[in-house]
Amino acid sequence: MSLGQDGPPTRTRMPEGHNPHGAAARRPQPRRTLVTVVGIVVLLIAAIAFANRGHHNAAGTATGSTTTGSTSGGKGAGAAPTAPTGEHPVTGQSGGLPSGFAHTEQGAQSAAANYAVALGGVDMFNAARRHQIVAAVHDPAVVARLQTDLDRAYSGAALKSLGLNNDGTAPGGLTFVSRTVPVGTKVTANAADAMTVEVWCTDLVGLAGQGSTNPVSSAWFTTTEKLVWVGGDWKIESSSQQDGPAPVSGDQRASTADEIAGAVRDYGGFTYAR
Template identity: 65%
Template sequence: MSLGDEKGYGSGSGRTDDGYSTIGGTRQTRTRLPDGEGGDSYGTPRRPARSSRSLVTVVGVVVLLVAAIAFANMGGGGGDGNGGGSGSAGRKPDSSSTAATGTKPVTGKNGSIPSGFAHDEQGAQSAASNFAVALGSVGMFNAENRRTIVQATHDPAVVENLLADLTKAYSPGFLQNVGLNEDGTTPTGLTFVSRTVPVGTKVVEQSGDRATVEVWCTGLVGMAGQGSTKPVNATWFTISEKLKWVGGDWRIESSSQTEGPTPVNGDNRASTADEIAGAVEGYGGFTYAR
């Protein structure tokens, strides 16, 4: 996730003037292991939600999807024993599209960021998912943490120029615009929320030591707590990452972002600011893998 005024993120970063933009198939991202550590390190600012619907829209969409699948699989009247109709309309998805591979996603961590991804298509997808989460996290709003994150996720050849651009992008004025203090700290009594959740991945291109992976994400961004003037919103976006195998692991050469695909919002009641703050502080992040 990332934010407006970040024009300097680089030609492939996807950063825009929008204060809530982020930098950020058939193959699905699998959630493997909860990190028992704080979840706020894995989030991301993005574009404002288009409506005032609840932050639990994702849950509503899942419920509606399950109901739709169940309804579609019900036997129809006057057909063959397989539910009627012919052609591919009644075919079920290949189970391999969502089944776990059984391969351990990573062998270690670089600080709080997973590392040691496999040098193959599956490893590239896992790396891209975890990088999307880290690069949109609350840590990106602190200069020291930002350097650590960028060094852990990017090709060393692009790190210094990228950090210089980011220093200009995360200016005191920009930080104030998103509700933070000029030094990037959160105002007393509030909780800054910035979290990205990968929904799926797709390998666009992969050859040897290079791969391009798209990560479809949903995310939360805003300020939670009593008196907040920037409530937490949900958004959907797709991050495209160009990866390079460097020093025995995948690293980002460049990235870009597009809006959506965005599902229809549900009718869930929006939670209170205190409920959102409690959820963010109480639920940790995940390690993502194919």
């Protein structure tokens, strides 16, 4: 969690566990426990910040018109909500991540989806790489404090609860899996230089390999990202997360640890655009 100079508190997705057995047999969720502990601090600081800050104005001026994802290219307004629509993914990069998103609703949705992927990935457990990611996707006004908070969060008991070594790596013979997959996006607040985007996601988290005590499991959640237009791109000013919506689990056979490890190794991720 971080506070900008005049902005609201910033939260990013922390390590959490998942329930592979359904609601009837919930197991401890160390990643979610971490979020709960950090959340208590967030609420206290947020209350103080809200009482002392005035109305936040996003920096910069509009450099392009704001349009909806269904009308700014692709198949247009008549396209079904689940059909591919809109512009091609961006070609720019910042800190090894996609950048240069359009100054439109569609661009904000694409940025939010890509940022959710980056913040939910294995690289967040490596200190040097985490610092690059956080700096690349957040408003510079909130980065310094957020880096400090995350360094504390991704350490010690949190890593141990996931079965990881102190440096965030997996024990020998095991593969650590942490991958977020956006399913859809929705703009819930729209201004020229500020957008709020919800990203509905599923993810995979756990240790794949023989003898793993924290097997890879999946969960569903929705992350809400408040984005601001800074330096010619969309950046996260603050974010939060809630569980679901979660579909009914299918009846297919669970893959072996080796199959999961191989799939994560062989199947790459995506640059998302609407």
